[in-house]
Amino acid sequence: MDPLSTTFQALADPTRRAILAQLAGGERSVTEIAAPFDMSLPGISKHLKVLEHAGLISRSRAAQWRPCKLEPEALRGIDGWLEEYRRLWNQRLDRLEDYLAELQAKGKKRGRARK
Amino acid sequence: MDPLSTTFQALADPTRRAILAQLAGGERSVTEIAAPFDMSLPGISKHLKVLEHAGLISRSRAAQWRPCKLEPEALRGIDGWLEEYRRLWNQRLDRLEDYLAELQAKGKKRGRARK
DNA sequence: ATTCTAATTAGCTAAATAGCTAATTCACAA
DNA sequence: TTGTGAATTAGCTATTTAGCTAATTAGAAT
Numbered sequence: 001m002d003p004l005s006t007t008f009q010a011l012a013d014p015t016r017r018a019i020l021a022q023l024a025g026g027e028r029s030v031t032e033i034a035a036p037f038d039m040s041l042p043g044i045s046k047h048l049k050v051l052e053h054a055g056l057i058s059r060s061r062a063a064q065w066r067p068c069k070l071e072p073e074a075l076r077g078i079d080g081w082l083e084e085y086r087r088l089w090n091q092r093l094d095r096l097e098d099y100l101a102e103l104q105a106k107g108k109k110r111g112r113a114r115k
Numbered sequence: 116m117d118p119l120s121t122t123f124q125a126l127a128d129p130t131r132r133a134i135l136a137q138l139a140g141g142e143r144s145v146t147e148i149a150a151p152f153d154m155s156l157p158g159i160s161k162h163l164k165v166l167e168h169a170g171l172i173s174r175s176r177a178a179q180w181r182p183c184k185l186e187p188e189a190l191r192g193i194d195g196w197l198e199e200y201r202r203l204w205n206q207r208l209d210r211l212e213d214y215l216a217e218l219q220a221k222g223k224k225r226g227r228a229r230k
Numbered sequence: 231a232t233t234c235t236a237a238t239t240a241g242c243t244a245a246a247t248a249g250c251t252a253a254t255t256c257a258c259a260a
Numbered sequence: 261t262t263g264t265g266a267a268t269t270a271g272c273t274a275t276t277t278a279g280c281t282a283a284t285t286a287g288a289a290t
Binding site for chain 2: 002004005008009011012013014017020021024070072073075076078079081082084085086088089
Binding site for chain 3: 029030031041042045046049063064065066
């Protein structure tokens with residue numbers, strides 16, 4: 001799978017996104033991560049493997065704990081992909097602003113010929 | 116499925132992303148869209164349904180054609196989701212810049228006490 | 231050595247996904 | 261009304277995914 005697909009795929013699950021949000025607050029062990037979820041530990045473990053494979057988290061080793069750390073740089077790929085489309089939705093926004101500006105102008109010059 | 120998961124899921128396929136890229140150039144009929152791909156028409160049709168369901172494209176109707184149009188606004192959801200993490204990877208970048216600045220300072224004041 | 235805790239792996243099931251071919255719908259044209 | 265081109269739906273298969281329980285590995289502590 002290409003990297004972009006892998007990242008999008010990893011993010012397409014609310015549990016995994018919640019795990020990332022949790023890790024934004026700092027490193028956590030697997031049991032700490034699992035605590036808020038109504039899901040078995042192996043289930044969480046699988047989700048972590050998906051996130052690690054996508055490069056979104058990394059895991060170190062401290063005694064019998066395997067603390068997970070967020071790797072936000074892995075999101076730059078999709079941020080870059082978005083770039084091209086950001087232009088497009090801003091264009092629309094610009095047109096809307098133009099339209100609103102025009103409406104306002106019409107309001108002030110009520111009765112005058114249009115443009 | 117929640118909207119964010121639906122969007123990410125839709126984007127987690129290279130064919131679907133290629134379709135969006137193609138539609139960034141303007142509206143296209145289904146056969147036009149299908150042309151560059153080595154895939155059956157029903158296959159493409161399924162991909163289009165996924166994209167439409169995610170709100171990433173819309174379809175109108177002109178005679179027997181069903182032209183597809185890109186709806187880039189549907190990407191704002193994931194752009195907003197990214198926002199929180201952008202902060203984090205910029206932090207890292209800031210730290211790197213700080214570090215480089217410090218290195219440079221050290222270079223100029225070589226031999227002096229640090230900090 | 232034994233036991234406890236943290237975490238993963240094995241092995242299963244149910245559901246979703248990607249792809250195909252064949253059949254169908256729909257609108258226009260002859 | 262019959263035919264033609266555009267697109268979807270039906271129906272199938274193979275693969276992947278999410279989830280579980282039970283079993284296993286690995287380190288720390290007793």
